[in-house]
Amino acid sequence: MKTDIHPKTFxxxxxxxxxxxxxxxxxxxxxxxxxxxxxxxxxxxxxxxFVDTAGRIDRFRKKYAKFEEKKA
Incomplete structure (x- = not known):
């Protein structure tokens, strides 16, 4: 096995x-x-x-909120 090619492990x-x-x-x-x-x-x-780390669910609801209002 070659020496000094492997990464350092912790x-x-x-x-x-x-x-x-x-x-x-x-x-x-x-x-x-x-x-x-x-x-x-x-x-x-x-x-x-729900795992929402980047606010994806909120952005989705905000984007499609106008479609939900038309139903009612």
């Missing part, structure tokens, strides 16, 4: 917004922050929850 602590923490090997650094993990993602938990 024993990283991954921290999710829900509070979950795990220790993994990473090339990103010693602490890695994530927005969603397997403990809070709807696919793994079975609970429906």
């Amino acid at each position: 024993k990283a602590k991954v921290v999710c917004n829900c509070g979950y923490q795990a220790e993994v090997l990473s090339t990103k650094g010693e602490t890695v922050s994530v927005e969603i993990c397997s403990n809070c993602h709807p696919f793994y938990t079975g609970k429906q929850r």
Whole structure:
């Protein structure tokens, strides 16, 4: 195996917004922050929850609000 071609790995602590923490090997650094993990993602938990980090749902509702008003 060639020397000095592999990236430096760290024993990283991954921290999710829900509070979950795990220790993994990473090339990103010693602490890695994530927005969603397997403990809070709807696919793994079975609970429906809207994940709206960029305001997409609000923009969609605002854009199509005029169509909803015509129905009523």
